[in-house]
Amino acid sequence: MVSAAPGRDKRAIRSAVLSARRTLSPQERSDADAAIREALATVVARVRPGTVCAYLPMAGEPGGARLPELPGVGRVLLPVLRPDLDLDWAAYPAPLLSGRYGLSEPDGPRLGVDAIAEAELIVAPGLAVSTDGVRLGRGGGSYDRALARVAPSALVVVPLYDGELVDRLPAEPHDRPVDAVVTPSGVGLVTHTGRNRSG
Numbered sequence: 219m220v221s222a223a224p225g226r227d228k229r230a231i232r233s234a235v236l237s238a239r240r241t242l243s244p245q246e247r248s249d250a251d252a253a254i255r256e257a258l259a260t261v262v263a264r265v266r267p268g269t270v271c272a273y274l275p276m277a278g279e280p281g282g283a284r285l286p287e288l289p290g291v292g293r294v295l296l297p298v299l300r301p302d303l304d305l306d307w308a309a310y311p312a313p314l315l316s317g318r319y320g321l322s323e324p325d326g327p328r329l330g331v332d333a334i335a336e337a338e339l340i341v342a343p344g345l346a347v348s349t350d351g352v353r354l355g356r357g358g359g360s361y362d363r364a365l366a367r368v369a370p371s372a373l374v375v376v377p378l379y380d381g382e383l384v385d386r387l388p389a390e391p392h393d394r395p396v397d398a399v400v401t402p403s404g405v406g407l408v409t410h411t412g413r414n415r416s417g
């Protein structure tokens with residue numbers, strides 16, 4: 219059944235996923251993070267992107283702090299959160315500055331919100347993804363806005379821990395679909411009907 223309150227349902231799922239993530243032992247987490255990075259490397263080898271928009275995981279986010287180390291990629295961009303919660307982009311590696319919410323963000327020229335349109339591969343953070351391509355984020359709507367600007371041919375992939383690829387998620391018209399997940403079990407493709415579903 220489609221819920222009449224997707225916002226409330228999203229909040230409940232977010233807190234369940236964040237609690238489950240906290241139960242991982244340090245060893246389980248570092249094993250899972252390494253397997254996620256390995257799965258991501260296979261995606262990179264397949265896509266051979268010139269530009270990747272990635273992100274620097276915070277403590278407890280899948281992939282760990284080495285996620286944006288992507289050998290063989292010409293240019294890696296990381297998000298810089300704007301005051302309006304939209305995403306600017308800057309090149310990585312770069313010195314890191316402490317941002318809001320405990321984020322570490324690259325210090326360097328800001329390339330503008332449209333820089334994501336130049337990426338052939340986007341690695342987006344998420345708490346869960348459904349098999350029909352709905353992504354649940356932290357609730358700022360930052361990636362909903364940013365993913366509206368990606369090139370039609372770009373691949374959008376979300377690193378997740380096992381159990382976070384689910385059958386169904388509450389969806390709202392502004393949600394932007396994603397193409398794949400990378401988990402400790404490997405690469406998983408999801409199906410969706412197009413990036414522009416909100417019209």
Ligand SMILES: Nc1nc2c(c(=O)[nH]1)N(C=O)[C@@H](CNc1ccc(C(=O)N[C@@H](CCC(=O)O)C(=O)O)cc1)CN2
Nearest residue numbers: 273274275276279297299319321343355356358360361
């Ligand atoms: N590593 C990482 N970088 C990212 C994101 C992300 O999810 N992960 N973002 C994805 O958009 C953007 C930053 N947006 C964020 C929004 C909220 C929170 C956060 O920790 N929120 C708290 C609750 C905040 C509150 O007090 O209201 C939480 O989720 O517990 C983090 C990042 C860009 N950079």
Ligand SMILES: Nc1ncnc2c1ncn2[C@@H]1O[C@H](COP(=O)(O)OP(=O)(O)OP(=O)(O)O)[C@@H](O)[C@H]1O
Nearest residue numbers: 228353354355356357358359360361362363392393
């Ligand atoms: N294009 C947009 N412009 C302005 N606000 C938006 C846009 N898209 C979504 N929002 C707002 O952002 C808020 C959070 O949306 P949602 O709960 O879907 O976030 P999320 O996808 O989980 O988070 P994120 O994208 O930051 O990871 C909603 O209140 C929504 O209205």
